[in-house]
Amino acid sequence: IDEFVTRYALAYPAVxxxxxxxxxxxxxxxxxxxxxxxxxxxxxxELTRDLLPILPPAETPAEAARPGHAIxxxxxxxxxxxxxANRSQISLFVNGRWIKDTRLTYAVIQAYHTLQPTGRYPxxxxxxxxxxxxxxxxxxxxxxxxxxxxxxxxxxATQRAVRQTLIxxxxxxxxxxxxxxxxxxxxxxxxxxxxxxxxxxRQEAWPDSQEALSLDWxxxxxxxxxxxxxxxxxxxxxxxxxxxxxxGERLPIMRVVGQVGAAYIITEGPDGLFxxxxxxxxxxxxxxxxxxxxxxxxxxxxxxxAGAVVHLSPSQATLLEDSLALxxxxxxxxxxxxxxxxxxxxxxxxxxxxxxxxxxQAVVEDLEQEKTPLAAEVEARIIRRVCKTAAVKAGQTxxxxxxxxxxxxxxxxxxxHTCPHGRPTLIHLSVAQLARQFGRI
Numbered sequence: 001i002d003e004f005v006t007r008y009a010l011a012y013p014a015v016x017x018x019x020x021x022x023x024x025x026x027x028x029x030x031x032x033x034x035x036x037x038x039x040x041x042x043x044x045x046e047l048t049r050d051l052l053p054i055l056p057p058a059e060t061p062a063e064a065a066r067p068g069h070a071i072x073x074x075x076x077x078x079x080x081x082x083x084x085a086n087r088s089q090i091s092l093f094v095n096g097r098w099i100k101d102t103r104l105t106y107a108v109i110q111a112y113h114t115l116q117p118t119g120r121y122p123x124x125x126x127x128x129x130x131x132x133x134x135x136x137x138x139x140x141x142x143x144x145x146x147x148x149x150x151x152x153x154x155x156x157a158t159q160r161a162v163r164q165t166l167i168x169x170x171x172x173x174x175x176x177x178x179x180x181x182x183x184x185x186x187x188x189x190x191x192x193x194x195x196x197x198x199x200x201x202r203q204e205a206w207p208d209s210q211e212a213l214s215l216d217w218x219x220x221x222x223x224x225x226x227x228x229x230x231x232x233x234x235x236x237x238x239x240x241x242x243x244x245x246x247x248g249e250r251l252p253i254m255r256v257v258g259q260v261g262a263a264y265i266i267t268e269g270p271d272g273l274f275x276x277x278x279x280x281x282x283x284x285x286x287x288x289x290x291x292x293x294x295x296x297x298x299x300x301x302x303x304x305x306a307g308a309v310v311h312l313s314p315s316q317a318t319l320l321e322d323s324l325a326l327x328x329x330x331x332x333x334x335x336x337x338x339x340x341x342x343x344x345x346x347x348x349x350x351x352x353x354x355x356x357x358x359x360x361q362a363v364v365e366d367l368e369q370e371k372t373p374l375a376a377e378v379e380a381r382i383i384r385r386v387c388k389t390a391a392v393k394a395g396q397t398x399x400x401x402x403x404x405x406x407x408x409x410x411x412x413x414x415x416x417h418t419c420p421h422g423r424p425t426l427i428h429l430s431v432a433q434l435a436r437q438f439g440r441i
Contacts, residue, residue, distance in 0.1 A: 002027065002315035006042050007091055007098040010125055013038045019314060025339055027314040039076065039125070043089075044311020044341070047123065051076040052169045054126065057161035071130045071154055073161035077108075078123035079169060080115035085365035089123045089313070094135060100144045104128075107155045111162035126158065251411045251426075256403045263394035265403050272430040278398065278406065280419035282391040285409045286350050287420040290383055299331040300349035308344040308356040309337055316364050317342070323367055323378075330382060334360070350390045359389050384420045 002019065009017040009029040016031030029038045039048045054075050075093075090108055092099050108124050116122065136147040148154045254267035254274055265276040293299045312320060317340040320327075324334055331348030344356045351359050366385045367378070392398070398406070410416050410425070418424055435441045 002313070002318065004098075006314055007093075009038050010035070010042065010091060011093050011096050011098055011127075021318065026317060028339065035076075035125075042313060043123070046311065047078070047082070050082055051078055051123070051125075052165050054161050055165045055168060057157045057164065071128065071134075071157040073126065073128055073157055075124070075126040077126070077162055077165055080112060080122075080166060082123055083116050083120035084123060085120065085362070086369060087121045088368065090121065091125045093125075093127045094137075094146055095129060095132070097137065097146070098144065099146050101146065103151065103155060104158060107159040108162055111159045111166065115166060124162065126162070128154065128158065130154070251413075251416050253411065254407055256400065256407055259398055259403060261394075262397050265398070265407065267407060269428075272428060272432075272434060275427045275429070276407070276410070277394075277419075277423070277425055278392050278396075278403075279394050280423050280425045281406060281410050281416075283387050283419040283421070284413055284416060284425055285406065286387040286390055287384065288413050288415075290348070290350060290387060294330075294383075299329070301331040301333065301346045302349045302352035303333070303346045304344060304356060307335075308360075310342045310344060310357045310360050312340050312342070312361075312364060314340055316340075316368065319367050320360075320364055326379060327363070327382070330379070330386065332360070348386055348390075351386060354390055359386070362389050387420055 005017055005019045005027060009015070009027070013029070013035045014031060014033040015029075017027065017029045018025060019027040027041065029041045036048065039051065043051075054073055054077060057071075057073055087105055087109070090105050092101060092104050092108075104126075108126060109121060112122050130148075134149045136149075251274075252269045252271075254269045257266040257268055257273075259265055259278075260275075263278060265278055265281075267274045267276060290299065320334070320342060321336065327334060331346070331351075332344070333346035335343045335345060337343040342360070344360055347354075347356050347359060363382055363385055366381055392406075416425060432441070
């Protein structure tokens with residue numbers, strides 16, 4: 001019901017909607033007629049400020065030859081830096097009707113191709129207007145599915161409109177993507193075309209690379225290098241043994257040699273080289289630290305000097321409210337702070353130097369995806385997410401002292417060979433394997 005009410009509030013901003021759950025107002029739109037006001041009610045003011053108004057798609061020659069069949073595309077889309085773990089925040093409307101269409105959803109996702117990390121999904125509110133003769137709404141009893149007379153044209157128009165909006169709104173000109181129907185660069189509005197012209201793109205600052213490593217904070221792992229982005233990185237070298245082949249053995253004492261690709265630490269052991277994935281290794285370190293605290297005196301929590309406010313959708317807010325007790329056991333202190341808003345007062349200590357609002361948003365997305373009713377499984381998933389969020393990301397250059405601190409802690413782990421999600425943390429190349437590769441034996 002949350003989804004239904006919020007979607008139709010977006011479709012009809014001039015109508016005032018109110019949703020009450022257990023005597024509490026969980027959603028309310030103003031009925032002002034301004035879509036922006038509804039977006040704020042659904043997504044919160046911070047996210048709304050970053051949304052980009054969709055530019056009308058450039059008309060193709062085929063479309064120009066068919067007057068009266070024009071497809072109008074408008075609405076708002078998030079910049080590539082704004083992404084979620086699932087498709088739930090892609091909203092599609094056809095002639096004022098909220099619909100669910102797999103292919104049209106894919107058109108929106110495909111418009112972000114190469115602009116967003118693999119496995120992440122955009123925030124988008126897309127309105128399509130086309131002649132009634134071009135769409136059949138009598139496909140599904142609930143009227144949530146439609147059939148287009150020319151589905152390819154609708155797909156293409158949607159994809160082009162979203163893509164050209166992203167290109168026009170990007171501070172750096174994007175490359176390729178196979179789209180040629182863009183407006184000339186001089187006609188494209190810049191970031192000032194956002195809902196709030198005062199909004200300034202925010203970029204998370206890197207910590208000083210010379211700062212001593214506390215292993216309590218590193219960047220956002222969701223921007224890490226995709227596992228399959230390069231076959232050369234996805235597959236171990238010929239003759240290499242991965243972490244899985246090392247069984248349950250503890251790691252040997254290793255000497256740090258350096259870092260390659262700002263993603264992998266090179267070390268020397270008693271029998272050859274080790275290539276260590278810094279993100280996966282740090283995840284493992286934080287996970288074992290977290291689990292040890294949980295089994296002992298309890299998870300260490302870090303209070304925030306100024307609490308962080310998080311705005312969620314009505315369905316997410318209900319989900320989070322039901323999970324507050326569970327999150328409290330894991331080091332979070334969260335208070336209800338108005339309709340669909342929460343104040344984060346404290347976070348697990350390993351997140352102390354991370355963005356608390358972003359960390360909580362990631363946890364909520366994981367809760368949305370969790371299908372099992374078992375509390376233990378939900379808790380385990382949240383712990384893995386917290387460690388993933390806090391871990392160093394690929395792309396960060398580490399100082400020698402930072403790498404040495406990480407390796408010492410990885411050596412002390414009970415299971416140093418995989419991250420909590422099962423990915424290998426290291427690849428081992430023995431001296432004999434190196435000799436064979438160089439034709440010495």
